[in-house]
Amino acid sequence: MTFSLDDLRRWPDLEGPDLLAADAADRLILDESAAARARVPLDEIAVVEDSYGALTLGAAAAGPPGSGAVRVHQDTLVGERALEANAERAGLAGAVRWIGLSAEGLDGAHIVLLRLPKSLDALRDIAGSIAAHAAPDVTVFAGGRLKHMTVAMNDVLAEFFLRVDVTHARQKSRVLIARGPQHGHDPRPQQRTHDGLVVCAFGGVFAGPAIDIGTRFLLAQLPEVVADDGAVVDLACGTGVVAAWLARRHPHLVVHATDQSAAAVASARATAEANGLADRIAVVRDDALSTLPEASASFIALNPPFHSGVAVHTGLAAHLFADAARALRPGRELWTVWNSALGYRPTLERIVGPTRQVARNTKFTVTASVRR
Secondary structure, X not given: OOOOHHHOOOOOOOOEOOEOOOOHHHHHHHXXXXXXXXXXXXXXXXXXXXXXXXXXXXXXXXXXXXXXXXXXXOOEHHHHHHHHHHHHHHOOHHHEEEOOOOHHHHOOOOEEEEEOOOOHHHHHHHHHHHHHHOOOOOEEEEEEEHHHOOHHHHHHHHHHEEEEEEOOOEOOEEEEEXXXXXXXXXXXXXXXXXXXXXEEEOOOOOOOOOOOHHHHHHHHHOOOOOOOOOEEEEEOOOOOHHHHHHHHHOOOOOEEEEEOEHHHHHHHHHHHHHOOOOOOEEEEEOOOOOOOOOOXXXXXXXXXXXXXXXXXXXXXXXXXXXXXXXXXEEEEEEEEEEEHHHOOHHHHHHHOOOEEEEEEOOOEEEEEEEOO
């Protein structure tokens, strides 16, 4: 079977004419790394932050048959599922193995293909892990679109590698090539305390160890009494601030927190542990609430994301609203904070049920939607 990046899909993530599964940066990373990859078996190649499988499957398709599987770490669960589906369609399912950013996952990796993350803190966590655990002669090919790259990314890589070279730009993309790992270490969460609540954040999680203003506004509005005849949920939990706040305010509750991001789940677990709440907050990596049965939740709080990669897309929130509606018991409520300019109320009315405005300030709206 002939493999082509043009055949890749984003599904089950959002799809559309302007939402691509592979772009010029993916192609440049593969081209710049081709000669180096040709000298190693597939099981000595690791891929980090592959969006939908372009880097992983591009490397797997070009590698020698029977030389193992390309290792890949993806932060998002939807990215993992898209890569899995693309690998099945391409006949390359056996050439892919998912890993963590750990000694076990990165040990012996001689080539690392990295799609540069937006966050410098995320890049620092990734680069530190590679430097700590990959082979001493590892070469890292880290690329992205020029409009999303900064000189500070070079500086972060230089913290962990003796040499960082910069390729020529092509089709508004560029690759940084790092060699000579040094000063590596496993990711460590940042911590900050807000009114007695310790917030922990690994690199790349929204708002880091701060509490963003939308979440602050939601916390100020949440009801004093929360129905507890079902699961109490912090949906798209990020660092777990809402889950920790609910667990502290309602000592009898066990809170179910979910996020599709591996870094967010690790952060939420660290936040729960730092506040002595690990026994009352169950954090699950999940696409929305797929692990919860229908009509099993009694209360859901949500501060929905609205970025798919770097694109703003309201479809992300609609997906979360729909699964919240499925998981809620009839008559129970979804409390949502959203940027008022996004105008989510009609969508909430249509997908969940009758929706009332709880509060509104100059930027945000908090609503409560009753499950029909």
